[in-house]
Amino acid sequence: MVLAMLLFAIEDTLLKTATASVPVGQTLMLFGMGGTLGFLLLTWRRGERAFTPQALKATLFTRAFFEILGRLFFLLSLALNTLSSTSAILQATPIAVTLGAAVLFGERVSWQRWVAIMIGFVGVLMIIQPSSEAFQVTSILAILGMIGFAGRDLATRAAPPALSNMQLGVYGFAVLIPTGAFYSLWSGGFVSPDRFSGFMIAAGTLVGIGAYYSLTVAMRTGLVSVVTPFRYSRLLFGLMLGLLVFDESADAMTLAGSAIIVLSGLYILMSNATRKSSAPTRVSERT
Template identity: 70%
Template sequence: MENLKGSLWMMLSMLGFAVEDMFVKLAAAAVPPGQILMLFGAGGMLGFWLMAASKGEKVLISEAISRTLLVRALFEITGRLFFILALAFTTLSSTSAILQATPLAVTLGAAVLFKERVGLARWVAIFIGFAGVLLVIQPTPASFELTSLLALIGMLGFAGRDLATRAAPPALSNAQLGVYGFAVLVPTGAGYAAFSSGFVWPDGFSWFAIASATLIGIGAYYSLTLAMRTGEVSVVTPFRYARLLFALVFGLLVFNESPNATMLAGSAIIVASGCFILLHGRHTARRQRKQAALIE
């Protein structure tokens, strides 16, 4: 029952993130990406600040000043900025497909930075997954668009943020990390807007889209937290890939996107590789526990 609850929370979370992406892309039709990032960051910071306050958690604490959180902030900025740029200038479906490679990049980074053991099978799955990314980007002279690299850089930024989060001081809660992560987006977005396309006063629908993206994004993050704390992580986590399915549906219905067969094949390879890594890791952990029990 706990696994079922966790899986449903994960599905709800991924639906929320897909709706958030849809609203950001809709807002980007009239509002510069930098300004969206600034407003999104301000709303997210306020939301997580209220969440922390409701739990009696202080936001300004000494543990927030560390090299790890500085690195996390830089990756957060990279991930968010380039992901919003990708949503603004490329299709929702391709951007979401590339984002699904984040677990592959995190696994690769954990092996390199944290010396986590990654067997041959998972190394093969990682490289096959990145081959799927190439199929989505389609780096051939006839079909390649430079803007496709925006989503790739954003994905790498999110992977770096996740790795830095893992190394963050244990004293910091998810809400506190949320405040810091969104706070750095405000000056970043303002600076990018000032030196690129400038600022505009959003119309009514743009305000609605940005506010909806912010509120739904906070709710999706909260649902994700519940999902990861309910049931087995190895059972719940594969449902992250539902985000791609929702993105494909929204891309078709809202933006009239029609992904070609190559992109769909690449998406399937990315998802399959990620699921294999998760399930293989679960199997390996179970086998190690049995061996430890026999030794005892």
């Protein structure tokens, strides 16, 4: 999950740079084309069929809907808002994912973890500052993107086990092609990307493939309530890249909120490690 967050932050930086000269819809379409091709090659390399009857399950259509919602609105937020602010708002995703995992999958979340996650959410609110003039209307785009990513992650968890991570990658990127094309037609058409923008999109696609695969593995093999808090690391990567690449500055509230988010995530990590270390003892006693 940490690797996925680092790669996603790099992807965000590359695509945000590209949207300075290439419309959001066209960027999304080209990104989807490259990602689909990449995962198709990986799927065929494993000797798997790209499309199977399992891809027509209702869960996959739900996943596609949330994929579109997350990708489109998050990219719009990246184009119109700062990278650091958009990354910060995205940190509310663990709250929605953990709640959904408890309701839909019956995963047990201890009250200590709930408290730690909610404290992390307070840190996010400190960064967003919804009641102050610092809050921007464009932040709503990031909130919609966050909801989309949370729904996608939960649908990934519920996807048919017969589908590999590579196949899910094909489906996830493929739906972005028509989405980007239709949005481009609706918002003003296409342009001819210059060499630099084309390189940014291509590099973002390659990094995005690695990020997407890492995230899918984490969500399908790890306990959702355990791996989800590590999404907080994306905030740190986003702040650093925003400062280094776009010269974005973080105010005191942003830094304080970031510290709270990190500390709550570390507490969840330590509580999980303690629980795992005590598990063999309990097994031994039952035996």
